[in-house]
Amino acid sequence: xxxxxxxxxxxxxxxxxxxxxxxxxxxxxxxxxxxxxxxxxxxxxxxxxxxxxxxxxxxxxxxxxxxxxxxxxxxxxxxxxxxxxxxxxxxxxxxxxxxxxxxxxxxxxxxxxxxxxxxxxxxxxxxxxxxxxxxxxxxxxxxxxxxxxxxxxxxxxxxxxxxxxxxxxxxxxxxxxxx
Amino acid sequence: xxxxxxxxxxxxxxxxxxxxxxxxxxxxxxxxxxxxxxxxxxxxxxxxxxxxxxxxxxxxxxxxxxxxxxxxxxxxxxxxxxxxxxxxxxxxxxxxxxxxxxxxxxxxxxxxxxxxxxxxxxxxxxxxxxxxxxxxxxxxxxxxxxxxxxxxxxxxxxxxxxxxxxxxxxxxxxxxxxxxxxxxxxxxxxxxxxx
Numbered sequence: 001x002x003x004x005x006x007x008x009x010x011x012x013x014x015x016x017x018x019x020x021x022x023x024x025x026x027x028x029x030x031x032x033x034x035x036x037x038x039x040x041x042x043x044x045x046x047x048x049x050x051x052x053x054x055x056x057x058x059x060x061x062x063x064x065x066x067x068x069x070x071x072x073x074x075x076x077x078x079x080x081x082x083x084x085x086x087x088x089x090x091x092x093x094x095x096x097x098x099x100x101x102x103x104x105x106x107x108x109x110x111x112x113x114x115x116x117x118x119x120x121x122x123x124x125x126x127x128x129x130x131x132x133x134x135x136x137x138x139x140x141x142x143x144x145x146x147x148x149x150x151x152x153x154x155x156x157x158x159x160x161x162x163x164x165x166x167x168x169x170x171x172x173x174x175x176x177x178x179x
Numbered sequence: 180x181x182x183x184x185x186x187x188x189x190x191x192x193x194x195x196x197x198x199x200x201x202x203x204x205x206x207x208x209x210x211x212x213x214x215x216x217x218x219x220x221x222x223x224x225x226x227x228x229x230x231x232x233x234x235x236x237x238x239x240x241x242x243x244x245x246x247x248x249x250x251x252x253x254x255x256x257x258x259x260x261x262x263x264x265x266x267x268x269x270x271x272x273x274x275x276x277x278x279x280x281x282x283x284x285x286x287x288x289x290x291x292x293x294x295x296x297x298x299x300x301x302x303x304x305x306x307x308x309x310x311x312x313x314x315x316x317x318x319x320x321x322x323x324x325x326x327x328x329x330x331x332x333x334x335x336x337x338x339x340x341x342x343x344x345x346x347x348x349x350x351x352x353x354x355x356x357x358x359x360x361x362x363x364x365x366x367x368x369x370x371x372x373x374x
Binding site (some may be wrong): 005020022026030040047048049050051052053054055056057058059061062063085088089090108126131160 | 181184197198199202206223224226227228229230231232233234235236237238239240264265299307314334335336337
């Protein structure tokens with residue numbers, strides 16, 4: 001069996017391009033991972049863990065045939081964040097995740113636009129029947145995004161083992177209309 | 180970028196892309212003291228990130244590490260290949276062997292083969308391996324591969340490592356042949372033997 005490395009889709013929205021991670025994303029990712037903005041996803045961390053984490057995101061596409069998208073403005077290749085399918089080993093079910101790397105994105109609705117496009121992809125193209133987002137209870141911005149997307153708390157859903165961190169909230173996404 | 184991860188076979192081994200079924204033996208290795216010189220022991224969640232990142236580096240850089248598989252059973256015995264995190268001074272040839280593969284010369288055969296790929300296919304003329312801590316087994320393998328210490332390198336989360344410089348050209352007698360479109364390396368042991 002051969003592992004193909006370059007088969008991943010590109011999604012365009014009104015303002016954004018979504019695509020699999022690339023090497024050129026690393027400086028922006030490293031800066032994000034070293035900042036307090038990464039506190040809810042295992043950071044802040046140095047270059048070793050940061051490199052491994054971006055490789056993880058890139059490698060998931062090959063192992064599973066799906067993964068998360070880096071999003072940029074359509075006319076600017078600066079990576080702004082990452083969103084989409086997330087399904088590591090031992091995860092109770094398939095997740096939709098997001099990270100917003102650049103503070104300037106806050107308040108623009110771009111993360112919402114990107115996450116909705118990734119969700120459409122998961123339900124529409126990957127044919128997922130359901131999806132959750134695991135969110136640290138203290139991550140108010142992420143909770144707000146999940147709610148804006150129409151996701152609701154699922155108190156009965158299984159939660160991933162969290163390596164000693166607080167148990168996450170489980171937000172379950174509605175199936176997008178028309179899909 | 181190469182669109183796929185090459186498969187390389189030797190007499191006993193197959194170097195191939197990591198696959199999901201390799202995660203169980205990889206996680207067991209990462210949970211054991213055998214990973215103490217490379218950031219372990221690790222939880223399963225940490226091991227998954229490390230395992231997935233094996234293939235992620237191929238995606239991002241076009242080169243990376245293979246799973247060392249038993250050529251007959253295809254079971255994973257370890258990993259070998261190029262490791263190149265951002266901030267590393269240069270790519271290194273890295274190797275790890277799982278417990279069951281210890282003491283059979285498997286790491287030596289795999290490292291020789293991966294080195295031959297680096298020299299013959301990638302056309303590099305310089306190669307190093309970084310070895311941290313008091314990792315006597317890994318240092319012994321480096322010496323057996325003809326490497327010599329050539330400095331130290333310190334990296335956050337890895338600490339201080341010795342930089343071992345590989346000989347170029349390598350004295351080992353490994354050659355490239357083609358077999359059904361696969362890159363196949365014969366080791367010195369089997370050179371001249373009928374395939």
